[in-house]
Amino acid sequence: xxxxxxGGASVKDAEGIKNVYDVLQKVGxxxxxxxxxxxxxxxxALELVIKNYFDKSAELNSSVQEVKKxxxxxxxxxxxDEKNQVLASVNTQFADLEYFLAHNKSPNYNFVYxxxxxxxxxxxxxxxxxxxxxxxxxxxxxxxxxxxxxxxxYRDAEVDWExxxxxxxxxxxxxxxxxxQGFLGSDENNFTTTLGREGSDYxxxxxxxxxxxxxxxxxxxxxxxMNADPRYFxxxxxxxxxxxxxxxxxxxxGATVIHPKTLQPLQKKEIPLFVKSFINPLLKGTxxxxxxxxxxxxxxxxxxxxxxxxxxxxxxxxxxxxxNISEIFALFHQFKLKVNLIQNSAISFxxxxxxxxxxxxxxxxxxxxxxxxxxxxxxxxxTIRHFNDSAAQTVEKGKVVLLKQVSRExxxxxxxxx
Numbered sequence: 001x002x003x004x005x006x007g008g009a010s011v012k013d014a015e016g017i018k019n020v021y022d023v024l025q026k027v028g029x030x031x032x033x034x035x036x037x038x039x040x041x042x043x044x045a046l047e048l049v050i051k052n053y054f055d056k057s058a059e060l061n062s063s064v065q066e067v068k069k070x071x072x073x074x075x076x077x078x079x080x081d082e083k084n085q086v087l088a089s090v091n092t093q094f095a096d097l098e099y100f101l102a103h104n105k106s107p108n109y110n111f112v113y114x115x116x117x118x119x120x121x122x123x124x125x126x127x128x129x130x131x132x133x134x135x136x137x138x139x140x141x142x143x144x145x146x147x148x149x150x151x152x153x154y155r156d157a158e159v160d161w162e163x164x165x166x167x168x169x170x171x172x173x174x175x176x177x178x179x180x181q182g183f184l185g186s187d188e189n190n191f192t193t194t195l196g197r198e199g200s201d202y203x204x205x206x207x208x209x210x211x212x213x214x215x216x217x218x219x220x221x222x223x224x225x226m227n228a229d230p231r232y233f234x235x236x237x238x239x240x241x242x243x244x245x246x247x248x249x250x251x252x253x254g255a256t257v258i259h260p261k262t263l264q265p266l267q268k269k270e271i272p273l274f275v276k277s278f279i280n281p282l283l284k285g286t287x288x289x290x291x292x293x294x295x296x297x298x299x300x301x302x303x304x305x306x307x308x309x310x311x312x313x314x315x316x317x318x319x320x321x322x323x324n325i326s327e328i329f330a331l332f333h334q335f336k337l338k339v340n341l342i343q344n345s346a347i348s349f350x351x352x353x354x355x356x357x358x359x360x361x362x363x364x365x366x367x368x369x370x371x372x373x374x375x376x377x378x379x380x381x382x383t384i385r386h387f388n389d390s391a392a393q394t395v396e397k398g399k400v401v402l403l404k405q406v407s408r409e410x411x412x413x414x415x416x417x418x
Contacts, residue, residue: 005204012040016075038120086130110154121181150186157193198259209265219278224286228301241295253288299391335359
């Protein structure tokens, strides 16, 4: 069996749904399982519903209606006069959403988030499944929550692998097109859970692992994995082959290649992963598998903007030792600052961090009681895997280098625009 994952961009409108059908016509659909995300920006729209729900906003109903309107337009574009059956299925799901909004008693934000946001995937796969059937492809729609079982850590649930494997091996039919949702699972009480960052890719990997799949393909609007983000670099190149190890290294430094938790189950069974274009599905794309680390072998650039460079030094010129560093990292964890680079000397300690939740001002007050604190805001962190002199010059040219760190394979540079 092959496992395909289609993200929100690939099913954002009726033309996207039709294109998925065209892709399957070209690459085959027998003995295939599709893992599909919510359509377009539906997750964002449902997050607004959640915000309005907790704020007790008068806009709650209108935000729900916007989500309905978006999907109904897709139904009209796809089915014209043949929409009654699928419309009934979609309306049932919206009725379930509205019932939850009216009757939920839980104040737990993460729990409510998972129950509401899940409707994006449930509705998108319902529409896609009906369209495939309408076009003559026999499908089986699977509610992923009956298959992937997790703990109750809402928004970042851990998979119960033993139970999940048993469910998938027993109930997924072969020799047919299966369609299910990415990102979702359920706990022991059958409440919906979500799998955290890159959850849909992870879902594909879970099914592939449990089914001993032939391969996983993630369909994107790009030819494959590039050696740099074309928004920031000219003359980028397609990477034909990446090893599991190299892909994990790139993801660790912030590349939006494949999340490590997606790769781990695939690596265990040496199931290859392909990143291909849903615009040109017959192109080879990028393969991630056991073998050559990188082909072609060339520098890979990763950019993280809007970083904060913090330098701490001891007030009395004493050494910054393990106990100091341990305390500093505990504070970073407490205030949710993600550390992307570390450099230390005897009496100073520098870190490049992301302050996603704007907590540094409060943290700075605490740190300043024990350390001299200096910082630079809005800096950029460049990471170059397999760097050379030319690559280093590319990222340093026209910038002030605030910090540089070099190891055998990797160079990291924190810069400020001149």
